[in-house]
Amino acid sequence: MGLEVSDDAAVYKINDEVAVIQTLDFFPPVVDDPYDYGAIAAANAMSDVYAMGGEVVLALNICGFPPDLPSDVVAEILRGGAEKVAEAGGVLAGGHTLDDKEPKYGLAVMGFVHPDCVLTKAGARPGDALILTKPLGAGIITTALKGQVADGPRGSRSGIHEKTQSGCSPADPAGRRARLHRHHRLCAAGPYSGDGRKERSGDTILLGETPLLGRGKGVC
Numbered sequence: 001m002g003l004e005v006s007d008d009a010a011v012y013k014i015n016d017e018v019a020v021i022q023t024l025d026f027f028p029p030v031v032d033d034p035y036d037y038g039a040i041a042a043a044n045a046m047s048d049v050y051a052m053g054g055e056v057v058l059a060l061n062i063c064g065f066p067p068d069l070p071s072d073v074v075a076e077i078l079r080g081g082a083e084k085v086a087e088a089g090g091v092l093a094g095g096h097t098l099d100d101k102e103p104k105y106g107l108a109v110m111g112f113v114h115p116d117c118v119l120t121k122a123g124a125r126p127g128d129a130l131i132l133t134k135p136l137g138a139g140i141i142t143t144a145l146k147g148q149v150a151d152g153p154r155g156s157r158s159g160i161h162e163k164t165q166s167g168c169s170p171a172d173p174a175g176r177r178a179r180l181h182r183h184h185r186l187c188a189a190g191p192y193s194g195d196g197r198k199e200r201s202g203d204t205i206l207l208g209e210t211p212l213l214g215r216g217k218g219v220c
Helices: 034-051 071-087 138-146 157-168 174-183
Strands: 010-013 019-027 055-065 091-099 104-113 129-132 186-190 204-207
Touching: 019 034, 019 055, 034 055, 034 071, 034 104, 055 071, 071 091, 071 104
Parallel strands: 055 091
Antiparallel strands: 010 019, 019 104, 055 104, 129 204, 186 204
């Protein structure tokens, strides 16, 4: 794919019918509940495969945990990640763990895509329609909640639940993308920003006669 556009994953063409998508992502806790943390981290890692137009096939855990972290907390983090991979139709085939002062969790993810159906950020142009598959700002609000500076409805128990569920929900259900593809020509895709890094598990899908997201294109 090249490095000039900084796409979300690597793509390697196997033959005229199949290309492999490979990515990884992990980060420290963004919520207090260990199960939700595992689910959000897994959904975030898998979203890179969806952003490239593929489907999740295989994942490996990436874990860094303090030696004194209770085993039941570790188990819940891993359960959240495993159930999210299963929900995506992928196989979680183990992983690697090391000692770390701060908990860190994520996935290395492999996906498949037809070589002619790869989506990148390179072709986007001004004038394309922009479709967000997640609400903007979940990452910002999550960070504010952790710093106990969120107030109003978004800082309430229901607001916390709403944002947590947004982060845990499937990054890009195949059925939704297929429906979009039938009615529009998908030109580019990529996770969108909300907290200084890409938004947890969200995709930006760009539609139109010409592509829209691109470095140096004056689009954003």
